[in-house]
Amino acid sequence: MRDLRKRGAGTRESGVFLLGPLDGPYPRITSYLCYDDVDPDAYQLGAIAFHASGCAALWKHCRERKVRLLIDVHTHPTRDVRQSHIDVRHPTLPVVGHTAMIVPNYANTPWWSLKAAGVYEYCGGFKWRTHSPLAPDRRVKLSLW
Template identity: 40%
Template sequence: MVSSADSFRLSWLGWWRLVGQLRRRGRGIRESGAFLLGHRHSGPGVVTDFVFYDEIDPDALSRGHVHLSGQALGKVWDRCGVRGLEVLADVHTHPGSAGQSDSDRAYPMIAIKGHTALIIPAFARSATNLRGVGVYRHLGAGNWISLPSPKAGWRGITF
């Protein structure tokens, strides 16, 4: 079961910005992605910043699927340290559905037990289809669980 300490929220404006950037960066022909940064106090985390994969690794999207160099993650940790944030989740797009691929399961962006990964279908063509978004929690050792779809509320979207 997912506790409120494991969940996080993203404002509606933030969601629209995120999906728009993922769609633009993937150009409807390739996957794109980002790390969602924010903070946790008591209760759910709050996303306040994004780090797009192609910002930290210019070749991240050149293969048609997401691939980050090891050096790119160092840039994420540096940004978190400077701004006092943490990685709350990662997100990437898929051409079709939001199901995890074999490589998604085998090679998580953050291979830490409890990390959350989001997959937005159809190369992020729609910001309104929240039921289509895949939400997955890493259990360690290549194991994952699928979580419920994001929940829309007046303060934003809770994952």
């Protein structure tokens, strides 16, 4: 959250890829990579515009470190974490089952709770399923280990 807040500077959206090992019994986030680390021009238009060169750098990073993309996260300027038309039509990873998360207020939100976040699962064909971050069977669980 701190890096998202810092990179957005309270004036623009920012994003991060949450990464985890290729193997293991369940997906677990072990590292992250901010959008502008792999695409320096991602924030130049005010809104996020992730370019092909950034995608190539992301996949290279994943290959070299033997990790995979688990969740992509981006910020919205207000408390509204519903997907915008742009979010719906431009999934970062257009693969069925991919998880996207939206955090409010340019990430000026507590890091210890996902209560304010929007959690979405890509179903293909620009269709998404919304998941409650508080449901017992939630898609994303926050833990300290």
